Amino acid sequence: TEAVRSIMNDKLSDVNIHVGPSDYVKMGFALAEEFAARGAEVVLVAGPVSRQTEHPAIRRINVESAAEMFEQVMNYAEDSHIIVSCAAVADFTPDRKAGLKLKRGEEELVLKLKPTCDIAAELGRRKQKGQVLVGFALETDDETGNALRKLHKKNLDLIVLNSLKDSNACFGYDTNKVTIIDRNEVQWQYELKSKKEVAHDIVDRIVQLG
Numbered sequence: 001t002e003a004v005r006s007i008m009n010d011k012l013s014d015v016n017i018h019v020g021p022s023d024y025v026k027m028g029f030a031l032a033e034e035f036a037a038r039g040a041e042v043v044l045v046a047g048p049v050s051r052q053t054e055h056p057a058i059r060r061i062n063v064e065s066a067a068e069m070f071e072q073v074m075n076y077a078e079d080s081h082i083i084v085s086c087a088a089v090a091d092f093t094p095d096r097k098a099g100l101k102l103k104r105g106e107e108e109l110v111l112k113l114k115p116t117c118d119i120a121a122e123l124g125r126r127k128q129k130g131q132v133l134v135g136f137a138l139e140t141d142d143e144t145g146n147a148l149r150k151l152h153k154k155n156l157d158l159i160v161l162n163s164l165k166d167s168n169a170c171f172g173y174d175t176n177k178v179t180i181i182d183r184n185e186v187q188w189q190y191e192l193k194s195k196k197e198v199a200h201d202i203v204d205r206i207v208q209l210g
Contacts, residue, residue: 025049027136027176028086030199032058035082038203043080045072047087066090066116073119077126082206084134085120086160092116124155132209134158134202140165147181157209158182160202166192180205 029051032044036055044053044060047069053060063069066089077083092113102109120135127133135156137147143163151159161179177192180202190201 025051026174026195027199028084029053030195031084031086031202034196034199034203038207040082043076045069045076066093070117070119070122074122074126077123078128080131082132082134083123084202084206085123086136087119089119090116118154120154120156124153127155132157132206134160134206136160136162138162138164144179144181144187147179148185151181151183156183158202158205178202182209 025046028046029044032042032053033055036042036057040057042055042058044058046060046062048062048064061072063072069087069089073083093116095112095114120133123133133154133156135150135154135158137143137150137159139146139161140163143161143165147159147161150156159181161181162176163179166177174195175192176195176198178190178198178201180188180190182205188205190198193201
C-alpha cells in the first residue's frame with residue numbers, strides 16, 4: 001500500500017468547553033489506527049486524553065490548547081496528502097487568563113471570550129493540489145443542509161455527518177451511524193456500526209477519491 005501521511009486532529013477543548021470529548025477521541029483514534037493498518041504514515045495531533053495508540057506507525061503529538069493544536073496541525077499540513085479533522089475544538093477561549101486562582105466575591109464575574117482559530121477553515125484556505133481534506137459535522141436540525149454548507153465553505157472533499165437524532169450513535173456509545181457526502185453532494189448512508197467499522201468505511205471512501 002502506498003504510504004501517505006495523515007493528520008488526525010482529535011479532541012481538544014480550551015477552557016473546558018467541550019461536547020462529548022470521549023466520543024471524538026474514540027472516532028479519531030479509530031481512524032488513526034485504520035490508516036496505519038493500511039500502511040499510512042500517520043501523525044495524530046491529540047488533546048490531553050489518556051487513550052493510547054496501538055500501531056507503531058502512528059506518531060502522536062500531544063497538545064493542551066486550541067492554539068497549540070492549530071500550530072501543530074499547520075506544521076504538518078503542507079507535507080500531508082490526507083488531513084482528517086474530527087476534533088471538538090472549542091470555538092472560544094478566554095481573552096485574558098488569570099495567573100492566580102479567581103476568588104469568590106460578591107460581584108458578578110464577567111468572562112470575556114475571543115474566537116479560536118478555525119483549523120478546518122484555515123486548512124481549506126491553504127489546500128494544495130492533490131490534497132484531500134475531510135471534516136465532520138454534528139447536527140441537530142437541517143442536518144444535510146448544514147453539512148453541505150460546511151463542506152463547501154471550508155473547501156473539504158468529504159464530510160462525515162453525525163445526527164444527534166440517531167439512537168445508539170454519537171455520544172456515550174461505542175457505535176455510530178454516519179452519512180458521508182462528497183464535493184458533488186453525492187451521499188452514502190451507513191447503518192449503525194462500531195466506531196472501528198465506521199473508521200473502515202470512512203477510509204475506504206477516502207481511498208476511492210484517489
